[in-house]
Amino acid sequence: MALLGNIPVVPTPFLNGKIDQESIVRLIERTAPHLDGYVVCGSTGEAPALTTSERKDVIRAFAKESPKQLELVIGLGHTSLEDAIELGLDAAEAGIKSALVPSPYYFPNSLDMVIDYVGKLAEATGLDIVFYDNPVTTKTTFTADSLIRLSEAVSSIKAVKMTDHAFGKIRELKARTKLSVFGGDDIICFRAFEAGVDGNMIIAPIIFPEAFRECWNHYVNGDRERSFDIYSRTLLPFISMFGPGDEIPTTKALFKHLGLFSSAETRTPLLASDAQRTREVLLGYQQGLQKQQLK
Amino acid sequence: MALLGNIPVVPTPFLNGKIDQESIVRLIERTAPHLDGYVVCGSTGEAPALTTSERKDVIRAFAKESPKQLELVIGLGHTSLEDAIELGLDAAEAGIKSALVPSPYYFPNSLDMVIDYVGKLAEATGLDIVFYDNPVTTKTTFTADSLIRLSEAVSSIKAVKMTDHAFGKIRELKARTKLSVFGGDDIICFRAFEAGVDGNMIIAPIIFPEAFRECWNHYVNGDRERSFDIYSRTLLPFISMFGPGDEIPTTKALFKHLGLFSSAETRTPLLASDAQRTREVLLGYQQGLQKQQLK
């Protein structure tokens, strides 16, 4: 089955410094009916700040609690191949089929380095790979050409998630390959629709699950104006205020406010949202909510 | 008089490769009643792609056509001090009091280099300086500390325009100095309001002049919710679609569509908005317009 649709990246809830399983359950209950899947333990899940054991716990929790028809994509971002393989094998054992894999993010990468690393990870785990093209966190830049070379060298790569703003890359990948392409940045998500993405791996669909699904479905069905109406009415006010840069703490602050998460804790080095930021985010959220209801 | 309020950056209209004075007149007629001034020949005005003589023509046109109560801030971005001084003296002769000055943008800069360059420019022209902190185009990064050192070393610096997303810098400058601070990036402009800016040097106020003024006035008068209502209803749909990265060509495409500019031409290296991008921008604009009227 091809990966398609709204597969949001989810934050990892903490309580007193520990993974908070109950909040995971609440989040799934609230959002799953309107989604096509989850990306678990990605950047938004603060995976680099978790231990291997914690990452397994989060993945297992989602594997257990998510409805079976939803896709789970497990974030395998790492700098140690051996640890990434251990995580991938554990996820595979739990029934997960796909992994989101960025370039390793410590040493400056050449294309050959990324091919070597991702190829070995794919081979050892047997997972389908969504390659995560994230120049900001990985300091590694891809052109359409280099993404195509990578996906030809590593045949397990079935999809690409893009966070940069080079919409031309999305168009080239769709024209020249069979790769699925996912938008990866909330702030430009409608422009990603316009560029032809197959789905979205962003945060907005767990903030406004029904509205995001409706927005996406209208777009896919050719009703671009109604789609943009929902986008600009409900989603944009929030999206414009919850970043850029601190989307994780602010989303957690909102989820705490809504009672979905038991706390707004982040894991160092991320700092929790302060009162001012929380106030800004709530303004955006409430405005989106109001405008949605006034429809 | 302190620089304050909505002093948008304006694109330079071209017609068949030449400066288009008539479009300048139309733009001023349409927007001036709702503004506090204009930034002329900044980045948005494509100043680096103009000749010295063209830059003078644009400045003179604004000096002649703008209502006298409006502030004119002249962009003096350059890599050649002598050329920048020539432009500044010409502007001063035309009655202009303030200049927007970024770091010189070819060689990697140290703070001392910027102090030397900006100091000499200020002294030779006698203009008040709005220092333009633009890390993307100048490859030069400032902390609050280094901005303060710069403004202490160059006493003509009266204000700072910031395009980066380090809102903490705005707060520090306001707390520790008497500098005016202007928001410089449309996409985050409401968060700049929240951080305490004294005004806005962005594009949005010439797209929706009345709405932007109303939005800003509500904010300044303490009615944050009404301000955000206008922002998210009218301004955001457009702002979310006209960038990031190609705000100049898309703004020109809109102005051509609206009959304000006689053409959507840009000057190389900027490429004109293509049909797809124009279609995206018009969607954003029309949505903003509709939601404004439904108020």
Added chain:
Amino acid sequence: MALLGNIPVVPTPFLNGKIDQESIVRLIERTAPHLDGYVVCGSTGEAPALTTSERKDVIRAFAKESPKQLELVIGLGHTSLEDAIELGLDAAEAGIKSALVPSPYYFPNSLDMVIDYVGKLAEATGLDIVFYDNPVTTKTTFTADSLIRLSEAVSSIKAVKMTDHAFGKIRELKARTKLSVFGGDDIICFRAFEAGVDGNMIIAPIIFPEAFRECWNHYVNGDRERSFDIYSRTLLPFISMFGPGDEIPTTKALFKHLGLFSSAETRTPLLASDAQRTREVLLGYQQGLQKQQLK
């Protein structure tokens, strides 16, 4: 005891994918008599590509095999505080007193984020901290001011290792603080001497241990010309050819050639030196060796 002198960063030898203890022993035997210590499991040690268990093995090996009068500085670069603490406590138990700690390297950092992360790591481990200012691998830039704020906030920071080329920062730190400062980039190491460093955490001292010691001692004793004579005669030919960017694979290729390491293996994502690069590095090494002997 203050950290001082030549405390090189050492590559981690592998054999068939495993840590190669015997090569560690050979490296120590060959180099220890001429050194003040070792930095173990830093960038050069490919620490981000090792598992926690492997990192402990390497540290324990050095703790066991190094002469007691040498300082061991353990690299704690990580993105997960909990893992870093585990490593630090294990090192402390093995008698190690100092850790080299860079900014966490996945999410973009603010100064407050680095203070939070490094402060917690220092407190939990009780180790003295050498803060590693490495903009390339951590995407985090420090001015002298921000390094001073960091060291004031985290009193366990006793030293700074600098890899960037901002020699003015070295001078400011020496003038304004009691921090030790270590040069961190081979290619500019003599200029780091000139800027006043207290020692060197680079690779060259394990390539030419006697020559580097002699070079440093002459400099410290005020004989700059003799120091530079040794530097340019013996060290520079190698340094100019073993980088920039692939110093780790090329050093390993040299050590394999010299019989110090049993293999030139690297850990993915680093790729081993190819024949051409090895040939270049050997040219540099042999030239340095010859010119040393002709002295």
Added chain:
Amino acid sequence: MALLGNIPVVPTPFLNGKIDQESIVRLIERTAPHLDGYVVCGSTGEAPALTTSERKDVIRAFAKESPKQLELVIGLGHTSLEDAIELGLDAAEAGIKSALVPSPYYFPNSLDMVIDYVGKLAEATGLDIVFYDNPVTTKTTFTADSLIRLSEAVSSIKAVKMTDHAFGKIRELKARTKLSVFGGDDIICFRAFEAGVDGNMIIAPIIFPEAFRECWNHYVNGDRERSFDIYSRTLLPFISMFGPGDEIPTTKALFKHLGLFSSAETRTPLLASDAQRTREVLLGYQQGLQKQQLK
């Protein structure tokens, strides 16, 4: 005639803020017999800080004073196409055939933008183009693929000067195209030889003209060891000390010391070499000189 060999980039001498023609004459007299040409008004010539009129003066001076058998390559780096064309036409009138052209350096560039800009400049001036791939000053990164696309789109591009350290690009360009490739960074120039460059557009050949020529000739004639002997003996001590980052001020300080230039003045924003830097550079120069004579 193909561009080949040692065509150094030359600093522009100033005296009391004006172009110093006499120093240009002295520089040519001293160095021309050992060179294949000059790059005039490039980065090293501080061209971005000169007025159009000054750039013409420098070009005319070299056109007048250089021996006719030497190639002159005129730097046309600019952000204004019209100004660049004016300079290029003036150079063509003075008999110059080739221009060194970087990406325009203010706005972030796409490949299409660079093709548009450079193509128009080539067409309007009729000059052969050496494309200058300089990521640091232009914020624009090229892969081998994108350089090839550019050179296919702009057929006047006959050569590429590279300043980055991606030696694989040099090899790919030589294997896949007929372009000449020039090394562009002193510090890695021997590694550029090894990667197969056709020549060098760097500073070293005007510092040690005879030694550099001898070094290059040995390399081209297959005597790599003798070439590297000269390189490491004579050139490296200087090269290791005159940068990185402030090669222009330090070269001028050396030329002043040697009596070649009447002053060590730079043009703002570059700051002149201070006493400490001059002392460092002279140490490197004198060491290189001594080791050359002891040969």
